[in-house]
Amino acid sequence: MSMSNPGIPSSTEITEISFENVKKKQRVKSFTKGMLFLLPSIVLFGAFLFYPLFKTMYLSFFLTNARGETTVFVGLQNYIEMFTSPIFHQSMKSTFLFVLYTVPTTIIIALLLAVLANEKLKGIGFFRTIFSSTMGISVAAASVFWLYMFHPSIGFLNQILSLFGVESIGWLTDPKWALIAVAVTTIWMNLGFTFLVLLGGLQSIDSYLYESADIDGAGYFHKLRRITIPMLSPTLFFVITVTIINAFQTFGQIDILTQGGPQNSTNLIVYSIYREAFTNYQFGTASAQAIVLFIIILIMTIIQFKLGERKVHYQ
Amino acid sequence: MKKNFLLTSLMMLLVIILAACSSSESSSGTEAGNASGNANEKTEKTDSKEKQVVTFWHSMGGAGQEALNSIVESYNSSQDEIQVNAEYQGTYDESLTKFNAVAGSDSSPTMIQTFEIGTKAMINSGQIVPIQEFIDSDGYDMSGLEENIVNYYSLDGTFYSMPFNSSTPVMYYNKDAFEAAGLDPEAAPETFEEIIEANKAITKANPKMKGFALQAYGWLWEQLLANQGALLLNNDNGRSDTPTEIGWSEEEGKSIFNWVKQMVDDGTFANYGTNGDNMVAGFLAGDVAMFLQSSASSRDVIDNAPFEVGIAYLPHPEAKERQGVVIGGASLWMVDGKSEEEQKAAWEFMKYLQTPEVQAQWHVGTGYFAINPAAYEQQVVKDAHAEKPQLQVTVDQLQDTKPSFATQGALMDMLPEGRKIMETALESVYNGGDVDEAYGTAIEQFNAAIEKANAARGE
Numbered sequence: 001m002s003m004s005n006p007g008i009p010s011s012t013e014i015t016e017i018s019f020e021n022v023k024k025k026q027r028v029k030s031f032t033k034g035m036l037f038l039l040p041s042i043v044l045f046g047a048f049l050f051y052p053l054f055k056t057m058y059l060s061f062f063l064t065n066a067r068g069e070t071t072v073f074v075g076l077q078n079y080i081e082m083f084t085s086p087i088f089h090q091s092m093k094s095t096f097l098f099v100l101y102t103v104p105t106t107i108i109i110a111l112l113l114a115v116l117a118n119e120k121l122k123g124i125g126f127f128r129t130i131f132s133s134t135m136g137i138s139v140a141a142a143s144v145f146w147l148y149m150f151h152p153s154i155g156f157l158n159q160i161l162s163l164f165g166v167e168s169i170g171w172l173t174d175p176k177w178a179l180i181a182v183a184v185t186t187i188w189m190n191l192g193f194t195f196l197v198l199l200g201g202l203q204s205i206d207s208y209l210y211e212s213a214d215i216d217g218a219g220y221f222h223k224l225r226r227i228t229i230p231m232l233s234p235t236l237f238f239v240i241t242v243t244i245i246n247a248f249q250t251f252g253q254i255d256i257l258t259q260g261g262p263q264n265s266t267n268l269i270v271y272s273i274y275r276e277a278f279t280n281y282q283f284g285t286a287s288a289q290a291i292v293l294f295i296i297i298l299i300m301t302i303i304q305f306k307l308g309e310r311k312v313h314y315q
Numbered sequence: 316m317k318k319n320f321l322l323t324s325l326m327m328l329l330v331i332i333l334a335a336c337s338s339s340e341s342s343s344g345t346e347a348g349n350a351s352g353n354a355n356e357k358t359e360k361t362d363s364k365e366k367q368v369v370t371f372w373h374s375m376g377g378a379g380q381e382a383l384n385s386i387v388e389s390y391n392s393s394q395d396e397i398q399v400n401a402e403y404q405g406t407y408d409e410s411l412t413k414f415n416a417v418a419g420s421d422s423s424p425t426m427i428q429t430f431e432i433g434t435k436a437m438i439n440s441g442q443i444v445p446i447q448e449f450i451d452s453d454g455y456d457m458s459g460l461e462e463n464i465v466n467y468y469s470l471d472g473t474f475y476s477m478p479f480n481s482s483t484p485v486m487y488y489n490k491d492a493f494e495a496a497g498l499d500p501e502a503a504p505e506t507f508e509e510i511i512e513a514n515k516a517i518t519k520a521n522p523k524m525k526g527f528a529l530q531a532y533g534w535l536w537e538q539l540l541a542n543q544g545a546l547l548l549n550n551d552n553g554r555s556d557t558p559t560e561i562g563w564s565e566e567e568g569k570s571i572f573n574w575v576k577q578m579v580d581d582g583t584f585a586n587y588g589t590n591g592d593n594m595v596a597g598f599l600a601g602d603v604a605m606f607l608q609s610s611a612s613s614r615d616v617i618d619n620a621p622f623e624v625g626i627a628y629l630p631h632p633e634a635k636e637r638q639g640v641v642i643g644g645a646s647l648w649m650v651d652g653k654s655e656e657e658q659k660a661a662w663e664f665m666k667y668l669q670t671p672e673v674q675a676q677w678h679v680g681t682g683y684f685a686i687n688p689a690a691y692e693q694q695v696v697k698d699a700h701a702e703k704p705q706l707q708v709t710v711d712q713l714q715d716t717k718p719s720f721a722t723q724g725a726l727m728d729m730l731p732e733g734r735k736i737m738e739t740a741l742e743s744v745y746n747g748g749d750v751d752e753a754y755g756t757a758i759e760q761f762n763a764a765i766e767k768a769n770a771a772r773g774e
Contacts, residue, residue: 063771066436066728067415071771087760151593152586153602173588175746261531261589262742278412280732281436282767 053294060287068283078288088289090264091272094179098268099247101183102190106243107236109187110194115224117195118202128199135192139252146185147172147257172258175265182266185253190246194239201235202228233312241304248297269293366398367660370424372414374407374645375480378615382680390667397660407433407645408731418442418650425653425661428479430645431467432730435553437648438475439728439772444649446474449662460669460686463716466723467642470554476646477665480683482611483640484538485709486630490623492604496520503605503627505637507574510605510630514583517604525585527578528594528606531741533734534643535607537725539571542631544638547725547733548765554720557769558727560762568758570632572741572750579745586745589738609643610709613682617703626705628712639716641724644683682706684713729768736760 035042060078062070082088113131117124134142149156150171158168171181209227218226229236251270254260260267260275267275269289277286375383380403387401404410407430417423419442429437437443450457457465457474464478490500496516504510514526529535537547546552546562578584585603587594595612597603599620607629608616617624631637647665649658667673674685675693690696691710700707716722727733740757744750 063767065771066440067418067442086756151596153597154600170586170588172590173586173742173745175742259589261738262746263739263748275735279408279735280729280764281415282732282771284771 056287056290059283060291062284064281064283066281068277068281070284074284078284082285082288082292087264087267088272091267091269094265094267095248095269097179098183098186098250098266099244101180102186102247103240103243105183106187106190106194107239110191110198110239111236113191113195114198114202115228117199132192132196132199134189135196137189137192139189140256142189143185143253143256146181146188146253150181150257173262175263178258178262178266182250182253182257185257186247186250189253190243194243197239198232198235201232205231237304237308237312240308241301244300244304245297248293248300367396367656369397369399369426369657369661369664371399371401371661371664372404372410372424372427373401374404374410374428374430376403379480379611379681379683382677385680386668386673386676390664397663399664411436414442415440419652423650423652425650425657426665427648427650428645429476429648431641431643431724432734434468434476434646435726435730436728438470442651443475444651444658446477446649446665449649449658450474453662455666459689461684461688461713463713463718463722464642464684464686466718468646470726476648477669478642478686479645479647479665479668480611480677480681481642481644481686481713482609482683483643483709483713484535484607484629485610485613485712486605486607486627487598487613487616488605488625488627489598489601489620490625492517492521492524492601492622493625496604500623500625503625505628505630506633507570507630508633511574511577511581511583513605514578514581518581518583524601525603526581526583526605528585528587528597528603529575529741530587530591530594530607531589531738531745532591533730533737534609536571536734536737536741538629538640538643539631540567541641541721541724542629542638543567543570543635544719544721546721548727551720552723552725553727554723558725558765559769560765561758562725565754567635569750569754570634572744572754574632575741575744576750579747584745588742588745610684610712611644611682613705613709614680615682617705624705626708628708628715638719639722640712641722642713678706682709684710727765727768728772729764732764732768733761736764 059068059070061073061075063072063074063078065071117128117131137145152158152168152170152173155171157171161168169177171177205228209231210223213223213227249270250268251274254266254268254271255274258266260271270293273286273289273293276282276289371387373380373383383401387399391398402424404413407428410427411429411433414423414427414429418440423442449455457469460478461481464481468474468476468478486503488503493500493503493513496513497520498513498516504513510527517524517526540547540563545564545567548558549560549562550556550558552558552562575584579586585594585597585606587597591608594603594606595608595616598606598616601622610626613626628637629640647668649661649665653661668677669687671685671687671689671693674687674690675696677683678685678690679695679699685691685696736757740753743753
C-alpha cells in the first residue's frame with residue numbers, strides 16, 4: 001500500500017508501524033496470558049518430570065557411588081554394556097512377552113464381561129460390583145494372595161492339579177511358568193479397572209442406534225460388530241494405551257512374587273532398573289535402562305496414536 | 316454455576332494433593348516407617364520431652380521384632396534420660412536404600428542396623444562414625460564378646476560398628492521323617508554325599524516327600540564356600556587389600572553345583588527358588604525333610620512344626636574338612652552429623668544391648684546368638700537349652716569354627732550384587748540347566764561386578 005502511494009509516505013508508515021506494534025503487543029499479551037495459564041502445569045511437570053528426565057540422562061553417562069553421586073564419566077560405556085549384556089536381553093524379551101501375554105487377554109476378557117454386564121437384567125448391579133472388585137485391591141494384597149495360590153506344595157492351584165492326578169507345577173520357580181504366573185496375576189488385577197472403563201463406554205452409547213438397528217432387523221452379533229465396537233473405539237483406544245504403558249511399568253507383583261527370578265525370567269525392565277539402582281547401587285546403568293524404557297514407551301505411544309486415530313470413531 | 320465451582324475447587328484440590336505427594340516422595344518411605352512404629356512408643360514420646368531421643372532403624376520382622384520391641388521398652392522404662400524409638404524400616408536392603416536417601420539430613424536416624432555385607436559400603440559412605448571412637452573415649456571393653464564375632468567386625472583392630480544380631484546357617488531336619496526312613500534321627504548327615512544317600516532313603520520311604528531343599532540364596536552359597544575353607548574374594552576376602560576377583564577355586568565352587576545337580580537328577584530335591592518363606596512352609600507341611608536356613612529362624616520353626624525338629628551343622632563335601640561358618644546377621648552403626656548428646660545416648664543403648672541379661676533374652680526369643688558369651692550362663696538360656704537342645708547346636712557350631720580369612724567373611728561393596736548372580740546360577744541348575752555353563756556365566760558376571768565396583772569408586 002505504501003508503494004502505490006509515495007506522496008504521503010510518512011503517515012502510512014507510522015500507521016503501519018503502529019499497527020505492527022499493536023499486533024506484536026497483543027501477541028506478547030496473549031502469550032503471557034497463555035503462559036500464565038500453563039504455569040502451574042509447567043512448574044509441576046518441570047519439577048517432577050523434566051528435571052528428573054534430564055538428570056537421568058546425565059546420570060546414564062556416569063558411574064556412581066552408593067549415594068548416587070557421580071564418580072567417573074564413562075560416556076556411552078553404560079549403554080554399550082547394557083546392549084551387550086545377556087541379562088538385559090533376557091529382560092527385554094521378558095518385558096515384550098509380558099506385554100503380549102497381558103494386554104490382549106485383559107482387554108478381551110474385560111470386554112466380554114462388560115458386554116455381559118451391560119445387559120439389563122435383574123441383579124446386574126451385583127455382577128458389575130463383582131467384576132470390578134479387583135480394582136479395590138492393592139497390588140501388594142493381590143500379589144500376596146496369589147503367592148499363596150502359587151505355593152509349590154500347599155498352594156490351591158497345585159492341589160487342584162493333584163486332584164486330577166496332574167504333576168504339580170513350579171509356578172514361580174520354573175522359568176517356563178513364572179512369567180505366565182505373573183501375567184495371570186496381572187490380568188486378574190487389571191481386569192477390574194479395564195472392565196469398569198469399558199462398561200462406562202458401553203453405557204454412553206445412544207440407545208437409538210440399537211433401536212434403529214432393531215427395526216432394520218439386525219442380529220445381536222451384527223449389532224455388536226457394527227455399532228458397539230465402533231462406538232466403543234475411543235474407550236478401547238484409551239484402555240489399550242493405558243494397559244500397554246502399565247504392562248511396561250509392572251513392578252509390585254514382580255517384587256513380591258518372584259524378585260525377578262527364576263533365572264531372571266521375570267526380570268522385567270522396571271524391576272531390572274530397581275535392582276540395578278537399589279541393590280547393586282549402579283545408578284548409571286539403571287539410568288541408561290530407564291532411558292531405553294522411556295524411548296520404547298514413547299515409540300509405542302506414537303505408533304498407537306498414528307494407527308489408532310485412523311480407526312477410532314469419535315461421535 | 317454451582318457445579319462449575321465445585322469442579323474447579325476439586326481440580327485445585329487435586330493439584331495441591333499432587334504437588335504435596337510428589338514433593339514428599341523422598342521422605343514418604345520414612346514416614347510410613349515411623350507410622351508403623353510401635354504405638355505405645357509414640358505416646359511415650361510425647362510425655363517425655365526432656366529425654367534425649369534416639370532414633371533406631373532396624374530390620375527385624377516377626378519374632379525378632381517382638382523380641383526387640385520388648386528389649387527397647389524395658390530399656391526405656393529402666394531409666395529416664397534416654398528415649399529410644401525403634402522403627403522398622405523393611406529388609407536390610409530397603410532400609411539401606413532409605414538411609415542413603417536421607418543421610419546427612421535431619422530425617423536420618425541416630426543409629427541404624429545394617430547387614431554384614433553392607434559393612435564395606437557403610438564405611439565407604441562417609442556417613443558414619445566408627446564405634447571405635449566411643450570405645451576409646453569410654454574405655455569400654457570389647458574383649459568380652461564372642462571371639463568369632465569380634466573377628467568379623469574388627470578391621471585392622473578398629474570397630475566400625477557394634478555387633479548386634481548374629482546368626483549362622485544350620486541344617487534343619489524332620490526327625491520323624493528320618494525315623495520313618497530308617498535313619499538315625501540323632502545323627503544327621505554331615506557331608507554332601509551323606510545327604511544324597513539320606514535323600515534316597517527318605518523319598519523311598521515316602522514318595523510324597525522330597526529329601527532336601529536349598530534356597531537359592533547367595534548368603535548360603537557364601538557359607539557353603541567358607542565351610543570348605545574357600546575364600547569368596549581374593550586378597551584374603553578383601554581384608555588385606557581391595558579385591559580384584561573371586562577367591563574360590565573351581566573345585567570348591569563346583570562341588571556345591573554338582574551336589575545340587577546330583578539331587579536334582581535323583582528327583583530328591585525340592586525347588587523353592589529364592590523364596591525362603593515358601594521353603595519353611597513346605598518343611599512344616601512335611602513336603603521336604605531337610606533344608607538350610609539361618610539359625611535365627613530356629614525358634615519360629617521349632618515352635619510351629621507339628622513334628623520333632625532337629626538342627627545340625629552346615630554340611631560340607633567329604634573331601635574337605637569342616638571349617639565352620641561366617642557370622643551372618645547385622646550390626647549397629649552410629650550415624651554421623653548428630654549432636655554429641657544424641658550419639659552418647661545411642662552409645663549407652665548399644666552398651667545396654669551387649670549386657671548378658673539382654674543378650675540372653677534376645678538369644679532365647681529369636682535364635683540369634685548371644686554376642687556376649689556370658690549370656691549363656693544366664694538361667695533363662697540354660698532353661699531354654701534344656702528344653703530345646705537344638706538351640707545349643709547353633710552356639711556350638713559357631714564356637715567350633717576355625718578362625719581364618721575364609722570364616723571371617725568377605726568385605727566388599729558389591730556383595731549384594733554378587734549374591735544375586737549366584738542365586739541366578741543356582742536356580743538354573745535347579746531347573747535342569749548345565750552345571751558348567753551356569754557356573755561359567757556366574758564367574759564371569761561376578762568378576763565383572765567386582766571390576767565395575769572398583770571402577771565406580773574412581774580409584
